[in-house]
Amino acid sequence: MHSEPAAVGAAPVVRLRGVVKRYGAKTAVDRLDLTAGPGITAVLGPNGAGKSTTVEICEGYRRPEAGTAEVLGLDPVREAAALRPRIGVMLQSGGVYSGARAEEMLRHLAKLHAHPLDVSALIERLGLGSCGRTPYRRLSGGQQQRLALALAVVGRPELVFLDEPTAGLDPQARRATWELLRELRADGVSALLTTHFMDEAEELADDVAIIDAGRVIAQGTPEELCRGGAENTLRFTGRPGLDLHSLLKALPADSAAAELSPGSYRVSGKVDPQLLATVTSWCAQHGVMPDRLSVERHSLEDVFLELTGKELRG
Numbered sequence: 578m579h580s581e582p583a584a585v586g587a588a589p590v591v592r593l594r595g596v597v598k599r600y601g602a603k604t605a606v607d608r609l610d611l612t613a614g615p616g617i618t619a620v621l622g623p624n625g626a627g628k629s630t631t632v633e634i635c636e637g638y639r640r641p642e643a644g645t646a647e648v649l650g651l652d653p654v655r656e657a658a659a660l661r662p663r664i665g666v667m668l669q670s671g672g673v674y675s676g677a678r679a680e681e682m683l684r685h686l687a688k689l690h691a692h693p694l695d696v697s698a699l700i701e702r703l704g705l706g707s708c709g710r711t712p713y714r715r716l717s718g719g720q721q722q723r724l725a726l727a728l729a730v731v732g733r734p735e736l737v738f739l740d741e742p743t744a745g746l747d748p749q750a751r752r753a754t755w756e757l758l759r760e761l762r763a764d765g766v767s768a769l770l771t772t773h774f775m776d777e778a779e780e781l782a783d784d785v786a787i788i789d790a791g792r793v794i795a796q797g798t799p800e801e802l803c804r805g806g807a808e809n810t811l812r813f814t815g816r817p818g819l820d821l822h823s824l825l826k827a828l829p830a831d832s833a834a835a836e837l838s839p840g841s842y843r844v845s846g847k848v849d850p851q852l853l854a855t856v857t858s859w860c861a862q863h864g865v866m867p868d869r870l871s872v873e874r875h876s877l878e879d880v881f882l883e884l885t886g887k888e889l890r891g
């Protein structure tokens with residue numbers, strides 16, 4: 578289920594090959610291959626899968642023990658001086674002087690770039706208007722996080738790295754963050770983000786890479802992953818006690834049918850238009866009116882669970 582990113586033919590913004598990173602005896606990243614094209618790439622994985630380490634390697638903060646890393650065609654460690662002005666990094670709170678005020682910091686950083694975003698609009702967009710003059714240390718956790726995002730993008734980088742950009746934000750701030758990232762994408766800014774939120778990946782990402790135990794185990798658009806990773810389910814209600822052996826005889830060999838509770842049926846397998854037609858035609862032959870007939874597509878969450886055997890939050 579490994580496929581190239583959405584923008585086929587476009588130069589990758591990130592290309593990792595055989596990357597290994599160990600912390601003592603612990604192999605955090607294990608011969609990892611990842612190609613991210615332009616647009617938004619979400620990296621999903623259970624706790625401890627190696628997501629942050631992978632992003633830190635791309636940012637040039639960690640040097641891999643083996644393998645190669647290329648970001649915008651450059652080596653993030655050896656060519657850091659050339660790369661830094663072209664990327665944005667969302668730092669955790671440690672990177673900011675605690676007495677600095679939000680707006681001052683943004684205006685200062687904007688001046689260092691040739692084509693910065695409009696600072697006032699960015700402050701407004703991220704709901705930082707009321708705290709523009711507040712020293713950093715007095716901002717709430719959510720405000721500090723939104724400011725970190727603003728600082729990462731104000732210089733209009735070609736590529737921005739975001740490690741769990743919306744963790745801990747309220748729903749409104751999450752939506753505002755998504756909208757900002759979509760606008761930036763339309764403006765040609767690419768993003769590589771880690772997230773624990775499936776809806777974030779489904780809403781935002783052009784491409785999703787699922788990491789487990791230090792390796793990319795699946796990659797594709799959310800649609801590709803949902804289509805390729807799992808079977809779908811068809812549900813209907815009818816009168817209780819239908820002859821499921823007879824129904825199964827009409828269905829392809831790899832299908833299954835069950836009466837979950839009296840009168841509530843589930844058919845699983847390769848649910849395609851042909852299977853749907855077979856079920857409804859079998860119902861017609863047996864005088865059954867299939868009420869509440871629905872086809873449920875597997876979500877990214879189902880695919881993730883199936884591939885990793887783990888919930889997103891460990």
Ligand SMILES: Nc1ncnc2c1ncn2[C@@H]1O[C@H](COP(=O)(O)OP(=O)(O)OP(=O)(O)O)[C@@H](O)[C@H]1O
Pocket residue numbers: 600603604605622623624625626627628629630631
């Ligand atoms: N500085 C470090 N020293 C020792 N071990 C580390 C260090 N940083 C990470 N690890 C270990 O390496 C593995 C991968 O960690 P990493 O933070 O990259 O995973 P992650 O997917 O980002 O996890 P999470 O979702 O919990 O943030 C984990 O087992 C972690 O405990």
